[in-house]
Amino acid sequence: xxxDGGQIFRAAWIAGVHKYYPGEPKxxxxxxxxxTPEWERAAAASVFELVRAFTETTGDGVKKLSREDKGRYVAxxxxxxxxxxxxxxxxxxxAGWEDLPQWQQxxxxxxxxxxxxxxxxx
Numbered sequence: 169x170x171x172d173g174g175q176i177f178r179a180a181w182i183a184g185v186h187k188y189y190p191g192e193p194k195x196x197x198x199x200x201x202x203x204t205p206e207w208e209r210a211a212a213a214s215v216f217e218l219v220r221a222f223t224e225t226t227g228d229g230v231k232k233l234s235r236e237d238k239g240r241y242v243a244x245x246x247x248x249x250x251x252x253x254x255x256x257x258x259x260x261x262x263a264g265w266e267d268l269p270q271w272q273q274x275x276x277x278x279x280x281x282x283x284x285x286x287x288x289x290x
Contacts (some may be wrong), residue, residue: 173216173283174209175201180282181212184275211249218245219283230284239277240265246276 178201185197201209222241223230233241247262254261265273 173220173286174213176283176286177212177216177279178204178209180279181275183282184278185271187278188271188274190271207253211246211253214249215242215245215279216283219280220287223284223287235277235281236273238280239273242276242279243268243273 182198182200185193189197204212219242243265250257250261268276
């Protein structure tokens with residue numbers, strides 16, 4: 169797993185929260201990498217790697233995915249990480265795409281696109 173990848177994920181999450189979250193976000197939502205719990209850093213690195221592998225194995229096909237498709241992929245990968253790291257997560261932590269607030273959907277889509285940019289050197 170890539171620590172740098174996890175940090176890219178986290179930076180994209182924080183940027184999305186600042187951009188889309190209505191009102192003042194919880195402190196944990198925007199905590200810097202160094203203050204993020206270890207399990208969450210590991211999860212961020214894992215999701216980065218899953219997006220990296222997905223984009224590499226699909227090649228140019230990934231460019232045909234919609235922004236929503238990309239966000240759904242990040243959300244699904246994150247949910248799997250929640251189940252891996254938290255024995256009995258709150259239902260809101262593992263909500264399906266349709267049940268996520270719009271700010272979180274937009275943030276997840278931004279995360280995928282930020283990872284794409286990082287992989288392409290943009």
